[in-house]
Amino acid sequence: MIPHANVHLADLLDRRANGHEPASEAVLAALFEGGVFVPVTDAGSVIFLPDEEQPPTLLGFTDAALGAQLLPEAAGMVHCDVAQLRDILEKTGVAVLAVRSGNGQAIFPEQVLRDWSTYGPGAEMKLDWSTDPLAVALRDALVRRVREFPAVRSVWVAQVRWRANDEEHLMLHVAVDEDLPSASADRLMEVLLGEVKLGRGHTKVGMLALNTTTHADAIAQLDRHGLDTVRHDAGSGQVQVISREYDDPSAASADGAAPQPPAKRRWFGRS
Structure with a gap:
């Protein structure tokens, strides 16, 4: 069964596109409460956005269908919760997580993700x-x-x-x-x-x-x-x-x- 889309996160990101900037704490809380869908290859490896001058970017989507539409070369979309996102961060040296909703996006620096993944959802x-x-x-x-x-x-x-x-x-x-x-x-x-x-x-x-x-x-x-x-x-x-x-x-x-x-x-x- 495919996990449900992260509707709360999608709503917050969509509002960013309309000129409303939600508090970063709210966006992070929604991210870690509902997770995101990460693109993978046929072999199950995570797909990163490569950059010749910087460490790779981890891609995330608020729902699987959106990810398949925006990144058709991916073999599938895997839902990642807090623990899985933290595992990817620790093992790959990823600089940032870029998350897309239908009409918005956000970029989360690696250090912010590490702090939040350490202290848990809603950490203040x-x-x-x-x-x-x-x-x-x-x-x-x-x-x-x-x-x-x-x-x-x-x-x-x-x-x-x-x-x-x-x-x-x-x-x-x-x-x-x-x-x-x-x-x-x-x-x-x-x-x-x-x-x-x-x-x-x-x-x-x-x-x-x-x-x-x-x-x-x-x-x-x-x-x-x-x-x-x-x-x-x-x-x-x-x-x-x-x-x-x-x-x-x-x-x-x-x-x-x-x-x-x-x-x-x-x-x-x-x-």
């Missing part, structure tokens, strides 16, 4: 401002190096706590003006972790890249969390920092300039 994380010295060091390293990455627009530094098991770690959300998976965000993380050394037993640091257009709602939500934020204007080369650390009017700017006039939240420009 709580984002908080962090005074961890590592978080401060990452913020300061961002101020020094972000100009090297023109596609990076904003970076938020957060302490993440997963509500399912109270596990905590640091996470950088990186807003980019380029398609995902983001080479700029990946390279930025490499640079930062090359400058900021993690001590033995220290909390891990994760990264989630967001597209400034596709994930506009999620980006707006991040701005409401009061996190340390580094913004980059590639045109002017200006870098600005928002931090509760600077809410004290006597606090100096990140580059040693005179304090700014009192304001609800202070921005510190760097030219």
